[in-house]
Amino acid sequence: MDNIYLNVLxxxxxxxxxxxxxxxxxxxxxxxxxxEYKKNNIILYEGDYCNYLAIILSGNINITKTDFxxxxxxxxxxxxxxxxxxxxxxxxxxxxxxxxxxxDCTIYKLEKNKIISPCSNSCLSHVxxxxxxxxxxxxxxxxxxxxxxxxxLRSTSEKIxxxxxxxxxxxxxxxxxxxxxxxxxxxxLSVDRSALSRxxxxxxxxxxxxxxxxxxxxxx
Amino acid sequence: MDNIYLNVLxxxxxxxxxxxxxxxxxxxxxxxxxxEYKKNNIILYEGDYCNYLAIILSGNINITKTDFxxxxxxxxxxxxxxxxxxxxxxxxxxxxxxxxxxxDCTIYKLEKNKIISPCSNSCLSHVxxxxxxxxxxxxxxxxxxxxxxxxxLRSTSEKIxxxxxxxxxxxxxxxxxxxxxxxxxxxxLSVDRSALSRxxxxxxxxxxxxxxxxxxxxxx
DNA sequence: ATATGTAAGTTGCAATTGCAACAAATAATA
DNA sequence: TATTATTTGTTGCAATTGCAACTTACATAT
Numbered sequence: 001m002d003n004i005y006l007n008v009l010x011x012x013x014x015x016x017x018x019x020x021x022x023x024x025x026x027x028x029x030x031x032x033x034x035x036e037y038k039k040n041n042i043i044l045y046e047g048d049y050c051n052y053l054a055i056i057l058s059g060n061i062n063i064t065k066t067d068f069x070x071x072x073x074x075x076x077x078x079x080x081x082x083x084x085x086x087x088x089x090x091x092x093x094x095x096x097x098x099x100x101x102x103x104d105c106t107i108y109k110l111e112k113n114k115i116i117s118p119c120s121n122s123c124l125s126h127v128x129x130x131x132x133x134x135x136x137x138x139x140x141x142x143x144x145x146x147x148x149x150x151x152x153l154r155s156t157s158e159k160i161x162x163x164x165x166x167x168x169x170x171x172x173x174x175x176x177x178x179x180x181x182x183x184x185x186x187x188x189l190s191v192d193r194s195a196l197s198r199x200x201x202x203x204x205x206x207x208x209x210x211x212x213x214x215x216x217x218x219x220x
Numbered sequence: 221m222d223n224i225y226l227n228v229l230x231x232x233x234x235x236x237x238x239x240x241x242x243x244x245x246x247x248x249x250x251x252x253x254x255x256e257y258k259k260n261n262i263i264l265y266e267g268d269y270c271n272y273l274a275i276i277l278s279g280n281i282n283i284t285k286t287d288f289x290x291x292x293x294x295x296x297x298x299x300x301x302x303x304x305x306x307x308x309x310x311x312x313x314x315x316x317x318x319x320x321x322x323x324d325c326t327i328y329k330l331e332k333n334k335i336i337s338p339c340s341n342s343c344l345s346h347v348x349x350x351x352x353x354x355x356x357x358x359x360x361x362x363x364x365x366x367x368x369x370x371x372x373l374r375s376t377s378e379k380i381x382x383x384x385x386x387x388x389x390x391x392x393x394x395x396x397x398x399x400x401x402x403x404x405x406x407x408x409l410s411v412d413r414s415a416l417s418r419x420x421x422x423x424x425x426x427x428x429x430x431x432x433x434x435x436x437x438x439x440x
Numbered sequence: 441a442t443a444t445g446t447a448a449g450t451t452g453c454a455a456t457t458g459c460a461a462c463a464a465a466t467a468a469t470a
Numbered sequence: 471t472a473t474t475a476t477t478t479g480t481t482g483c484a485a486t487t488g489c490a491a492c493t494t495a496c497a498t499a500t
Contacts, residue, residue, distance in 0.1 A: 091355060190371065192458045375486070446495100464478080
């Protein structure tokens, strides 16, 4: 396989701990297919099935979603060595979004069956690949679950307090430093930034929390 | 292994396609451990790490979460042959919830390393187990992603329209039948039931949708 | 048919929220 | 340092929402 492509694959999260040489020789069992797409082409449509996991070799790709009023929203921007369609491919479910080529791009497609079936020569790198995929899927699961815990709450103040409490458990302290900006936190909690600011002030006034910049303290 | 336990394991989602005999003999490579817990004991605490995937052999278990004001909420009720802690175990992340024994119970613990490392005798059922786990994780991922798409929206009407649009894509029609009751739909969209009813009426009045009972039609 | 129970729709009201526009604080740059 | 850009906080306002209480519709049992 092309050296430049190997460089990209090497950086992929599902190739962690697998050497360039191994990636190259794994091609014998994986038989990945390299496909090119032209700028603005739609690679996968919402509702499609997809039997491959994709790794971007070159170019940029957007995960998009068209809402009920027809506006196209970019949910995620992907760059070389990022993967996509992994959950869709491995679960056999339909795509819940579109995948579009923002620029001309090249992707490396790994077929589901080739991934999850052990190769005849039972190569260790293939085992490692599967372990990496399990890591990626389970990690995503935890992140989604954590976010879900917040998003199902009905008020901004509940979201804030729950977020801070969860952070305090992780950081094992009542004093919490967060790495998100206000806008990022608002996006994460899925509320308006100014409404977030307002609720933070209120919670401080009512004595629930105290904060300066990105350092928070839970009081009650 | 105990026959009754094998009956339960056989029904587990991660044992699909693996026979009772195979499950029994897989014990040679999996070396699962059977542990008992007394009613009301806490099996795992939020913030803990956990290096095993668990299958319930007997008894009932609750996934709970204590909110900032100290109220314990039951997020999920689990019964024999259900699994838990799979994402936490396989990702190495901390638990985002508690696990409690609602009744006296018995659980079967499978260590992460034993699961993801191929056994020396490279048994086929072990491969199938890993495939099942990948299915479970990726399926959960898709479900969580779909729900997230809805929960990040800011208004109930947006949630409704987006939900219906997604369903119409899945059901390939503008006429949609849904299997959820109003209360279940409200819970799924994470809004108040009466507020949901109100918005449904409004959307119908404004000519966006039309519905009778659980049959919906998208108009614009 | 009548009674009982459950699910769904309606509505008033207070509280919360998003939005917009602006002010203040902070960071980045010339 | 002065200037500019970015981030954060504040506030008025209209719209949305949750909540509670009640009505209506539908189903099941007596």
